[in-house]
Amino acid sequence: MKKIPVILDGDPGHDDAIAWVLANASDFLDIKACTSVCGNQTIEKTTYNALRIMSLIGLDVPFAMGREKPLLGDPMNAPSVHGQTGLDGPVLPEPLIKPLAINSVELMAQVLDESEEPVYLIPTGPLTNIGALLLLYPQLKPKIARISLMGGGISFGNWTPAAEFNILVDPEAADIVFRSGVPITMAGLDVTQRALVFPEDFERIRALNNPVALVMAEWLDFFYRFHRTKGYVGAPVHDAVAVVALIKPQILTMKELYVQIEKTGDYCRGMTVADRFGVCGNPPNATVIMDIDRSAFIDLLVAAASYYGKEVR
Amino acid sequence: MKNKPIILDCDTGVDDAIAIMLANKISQFDLRGITTVAGNVELKKTTSNTLRVLELIDSHVPVYAGAAAPLFRDQVTAGHVHGENGLGGIHLPLHRTVVPNLKAWDVIYREAVHYPGELELIAVGPLTNLGLAFLKYRELPSLINRIVLMGGSATMGNVTPAAEFNIFADPEAADIVFRSGVPVYMCGLDVTEQAYYTSDDINQVGALQSEPAKFFRDVTQGLLSFSLDFGLPGVCLHDPMTVLYAEDDSIFETHHVGIHVETKGVLTQGKTVTDLYSDKKMEPNAYIVTKVDRKAFQSRLFDLMASY
Numbered sequence: 001m002k003k004i005p006v007i008l009d010g011d012p013g014h015d016d017a018i019a020w021v022l023a024n025a026s027d028f029l030d031i032k033a034c035t036s037v038c039g040n041q042t043i044e045k046t047t048y049n050a051l052r053i054m055s056l057i058g059l060d061v062p063f064a065m066g067r068e069k070p071l072l073g074d075p076m077n078a079p080s081v082h083g084q085t086g087l088d089g090p091v092l093p094e095p096l097i098k099p100l101a102i103n104s105v106e107l108m109a110q111v112l113d114e115s116e117e118p119v120y121l122i123p124t125g126p127l128t129n130i131g132a133l134l135l136l137y138p139q140l141k142p143k144i145a146r147i148s149l150m151g152g153g154i155s156f157g158n159w160t161p162a163a164e165f166n167i168l169v170d171p172e173a174a175d176i177v178f179r180s181g182v183p184i185t186m187a188g189l190d191v192t193q194r195a196l197v198f199p200e201d202f203e204r205i206r207a208l209n210n211p212v213a214l215v216m217a218e219w220l221d222f223f224y225r226f227h228r229t230k231g232y233v234g235a236p237v238h239d240a241v242a243v244v245a246l247i248k249p250q251i252l253t254m255k256e257l258y259v260q261i262e263k264t265g266d267y268c269r270g271m272t273v274a275d276r277f278g279v280c281g282n283p284p285n286a287t288v289i290m291d292i293d294r295s296a297f298i299d300l301l302v303a304a305a306s307y308y309g310k311e312v313r
Numbered sequence: 314m315k316n317k318p319i320i321l322d323c324d325t326g327v328d329d330a331i332a333i334m335l336a337n338k339i340s341q342f343d344l345r346g347i348t349t350v351a352g353n354v355e356l357k358k359t360t361s362n363t364l365r366v367l368e369l370i371d372s373h374v375p376v377y378a379g380a381a382a383p384l385f386r387d388q389v390t391a392g393h394v395h396g397e398n399g400l401g402g403i404h405l406p407l408h409r410t411v412v413p414n415l416k417a418w419d420v421i422y423r424e425a426v427h428y429p430g431e432l433e434l435i436a437v438g439p440l441t442n443l444g445l446a447f448l449k450y451r452e453l454p455s456l457i458n459r460i461v462l463m464g465g466s467a468t469m470g471n472v473t474p475a476a477e478f479n480i481f482a483d484p485e486a487a488d489i490v491f492r493s494g495v496p497v498y499m500c501g502l503d504v505t506e507q508a509y510y511t512s513d514d515i516n517q518v519g520a521l522q523s524e525p526a527k528f529f530r531d532v533t534q535g536l537l538s539f540s541l542d543f544g545l546p547g548v549c550l551h552d553p554m555t556v557l558y559a560e561d562d563s564i565f566e567t568h569h570v571g572i573h574v575e576t577k578g579v580l581t582q583g584k585t586v587t588d589l590y591s592d593k594k595m596e597p598n599a600y601i602v603t604k605v606d607r608k609a610f611q612s613r614l615f616d617l618m619a620s621y
Contacts, residue, residue, distance in 0.1 A: 155468040156590035161571070162581070230592045260474075265578025267586040268475070275474040277543070 003030035004145070004246065005115055007108055009066075010239065011039030011125030012049040013082055014089070014223040019124050019150075019239035021216055022300070024057045025307035026247045031059060032111045032119065035104035037066040039125035039169050040078045041086025046125070049087040051095030057212055057308065064107035065099045066129050070170035078165060081226050089222035090215045105132045109140055118145035120246060124239035126166050127151065131173025134180050146183040150242040152272030153189030154257065154288060160267065164189050167261065168270030175261040178272075184286040186259065187241035188272060191252065191289040195241050196234030199224065201298045208302070210309030216301075240301065245289060248300055253291035256284035316343035317458075318428040319559070320421055322379070323552065324352025324438030324479075325362040327395050327536050332437055332552035333366045334525050337374070338617045339560045345424045345432075346375045348417035352438035352482055353391045354399035356381040359438070360412060362398070365405035370525050370621065379417025379442035383483035391478055394539060401535035403528065418446035425456035432456065435559050436490075437463040437552035439479050444486030447493050459496045463555040465572070465585030466502035467601060473583070477502050480574060481583030488574040491585075497599040499572060500555040501585060504565065504602045508554035508610050509547035512537060518614075523621040550614070557613055558602060564613070566604035571595025 006029050010016035023029050034054060036047040047065045054063065069075045082088065100107060108129065112119050121144060123130050130147060133140070151166035151174065159165040167174045178184065197220055206217035224235040245252060258275040262268045274288060319342045323329040336344055347367070349360040360378045367374060382388050396402045415423075421442065425432045434457060436443055443460065447453055464479035464487065472478040480487045491497055510518075515537065519530030536548045558565055568589055575584040588595045589603070 158592040160593050161588040161591040161595060162575075162584070162586050258474075260580050262475075262578045262580045265575050265581050267573055268575045268578040268581035268584060271475070271578075271581060273474050273580045276469055277471065277474070279470075279472065279474060 001027055003028055004120055005030045005032050005117065006120040006122055006246070007033045007035065007111055009035045009037060009121060009123040009125065009129050010050065011037045011041065011046040012053055012087055013040040013046065013125065013239065014087060014219045015237045015239040016124045017053045017087060017219055018216060018237050019243045020053055021057055021212060022240050022304045023122065023243045024059050025304035028247045031061050032115065033062045033107050034059065035064050035066055035107060035129055037104070037125040037129050038068060038075050039166060040082045042075065042077060043068045045086040047099060049085065051097060052092040055093045055096040056215060060097065062107060063097060063099050064102055064104045066104040070126060070128050071131055071172045073170060076169045083222070090218035092215065104129045105136060108133050109137045112140045112143040115143060118143050120145050121147045122242050123147065124150045124242055126169035127173040127177045128170045131170065131176040134176050141180065141182060144182045146185060147177060148185040148242045148245045150187045150192060150239045152186055154272060154274035155190055157271065158189055160270065162268045163270030167272055171261050171263045171270045175263055178259055178261050178285060185245045186286045186288045187245060188288065191292050192238035192241050193236050194294065195237050195292050195297055196232065196294060197237055197298060197301065198234040204302050205305045208306050208310055212308035213305040216305055241289060241292060244297065244300065251293040251296040252289050254287050254289050257286055257288045258282040258284050259286040259288065316341050318343045318345050318424060318432050320346050320348060320424055320432065320434050322348045322350060322417065322434060322436040322438060322442050323363065324350050324359045325366065326353035326359065326399055326552065327401050327532050328550050328552040329437055330362065330366045330400060330532055331529060331550060332556045333363065334370055334529070335553050335556045335614065335617045337370050337372050338620050341560065344374050346377055346420055348377045348379050348420060348442050350379045350417065350438045350442045351381050351388050352479065353395045355390065358399045361407060362400055364409050365407045368407060368409060369405050369528055376412045377415055377417045377420045378412055380445060383439060383441055384444055384485045386483065389482050394536065396535055401532045403532045417442040418449055421446040422450045422453055425453055429456045431458050433458050433559060434460045435556060436460060437555050439482035440486040440490045441483045444483065444489040447489050454494045457495045459498060460490060461498040461500065461555060461559040463500050463505065463551050465499055467587045467589050469502060470584065471502060475581040476583030480585055484574050484576040484583040488576050491572055491574055491599060498558065498602065499585065499599055500558050500602045504605050505551035505554050506549050507605050507607055509545060509549045510611065511547035514547065514611055518618045521619055525621040526618050529618055553614060554605065554610060557610060564606040564609040565602050567600050567602050569597045570599060570601050571597050572599040572601065
């Protein structure tokens with residue numbers, strides 16, 4: 001089967017980690033490189049986490065580290081959600097590979113430049129790297145097939161009432177991305193808060209009893225502990241939806257919309273503003289995912305976890 | 314039961330006109346006055362339209378003109394929605410052309426002092442008059458029972474992707490209102506878009522044959538075709554629904570939430586930001602109405618129109 005080339009760019013993070021587990025297990029994706037970005041935790045921590053995840057899942061591809069802060073704003077982290085390490089919970093293997101000497105944006109540019117066909121980018125953290133890539137290497141834009149991102153929400157936020165965390169951390173980078181003209185698929189809170197993994201689903205994954213599945217179940221345990229306090233009945237695995245959009249879009253409901261990024265405001269900085277009624281008169285610039293077939297999503301996660309080995313009982 | 318002292322603040326307007334006709338027939342309302350504000354059309358028209366509607370229904374409720382422009386901004390109007398004259402091109406006779414020489418904000422204060430803790434404001438236009446009342450009279454918030462307003466939305470806009478017309482027209486005034494400390498009940502697009510009247514519903518009222526009922530039918534025609542073109546199932550009766558909410562909230566779903574008005578965003582000014590659906594919570598300062606039993610709304614409105 002022909003695979004599509006992708007770059008995974010994230011700030012792991014429990015849901016980034018699960019997104020990468022899913023991507024690595026897929027027959028549809030040819031992972032060309034991974035990069036880190038600061039977001040859920042500092043760049044040192046997300047980098048260390050990324051490398052430990054790659055080591056756990058046997059993902060041996062070039063890796064480069066992102067910058068220590070957003071394009072213009074100050075760094076912002078989410079220890080309440082992901083813990084002090086950014087990936088609290090299970091013990092992980094130490095990294096097997098080292099970051100390259102070049103930075104994340106240089107690595108992305110190199111992969112795009114060398115690829116014969118356009119590459120898909122899957123950013124699951126703030127859009128700092130992608131924004132910088134578009135600013136610094138505008139000539140490579142045609143080499144980006146699509147950006148399938150987790151971020152935003154056209155109806156509400158989570159880190160502020162109006163803004164979702166990834167976009168809030170670096171609204172300027174997000175603005176560059178949404179204005180770029182590159183095809184965008186947006187997995188925002190509208191869908192990702194419905195991408196709920198219930199405690200009984202954790203057990204389906206745990207029962208697979210392979211090293212990745214066991215860790216994944218513990219990540220879900222940890223991630224759910226925080227979300228339960230917010231009234232969730234499961235763990236919303238936000239970032240995995242950005243991967244699902246490329247490997248199994250048929251389980252998603254999507255809408256073509258014109259989406260802009262609010263960069264200012266007392267309450268709305270970082271909001272993804274969608275023109276649902278066409279009052280702006282601009283053509284759509286994003287495919288916004290609105291819903292997911294939850295049980296098909298769970299089956300997909302379980303199948304991905306079983307890729308890493310299944311215990312025969 | 315003692316009737317509730319009410320001031321209706323409006324920018325008449327097709328749906329404001331209907332709101333006035335309903336308010337006039339709600340027996341538990343003691344309508345102390347109608348104040349007018351620039352909004353859907355210019356102040357001169359919103360005032361004369363209000364007088365025309367009152368003449369049609371033979372009401373002598375006093376009308377007081379208010380602000381001719383938003384606090385800090387240029388006026389935006391919605392003539393494309395409500396017609397050049399604000400009443401969908403329908404011409405109602407007008408004999409009472411003079412209104413008392415008392416400004417809307419002064420009359421709000423006067424009535425609040427007269428009915429301390431009881432007065433309810435129903436505001437269905439831009440909130441300029443209320444904003445000015447709060448700016449001028451510092452003790453006013455403690456005298457008002459509550460504000461029921463049509464404006465804003467939890468999730469979407471209509472005049473811009475993020476903002477609803479009434480709040481967008483004067484965001485700073487809205488900000489003053491939401492910060493006033495008075496309980497604000499917000500009937501935004503989330504719920505008013507559920508409060509629609511189909512073509513059949515409108516004709517059912519029209520068939521009542523009273524002059525107000527025929528006016529109801531005629532004045533909504535322009536808005537009906539505008540709405541149907543837009544893909545809506547009928548005319549959203551934003552302002553009438555808000556009046557009915559003030560009468561009886563039992564057919565509605567309401568949540569106590571934090572609501573603040575964005576006054577500075579480039580894309581979002583005039584957005585009512587609420588924590589209703591967000592993990593991030595704010596101090597609750599308002600009530601947002603999210604659902605209405607459309608059938609019950611439709612029949613209550615019909616019954617009130619049938620009482621003409």
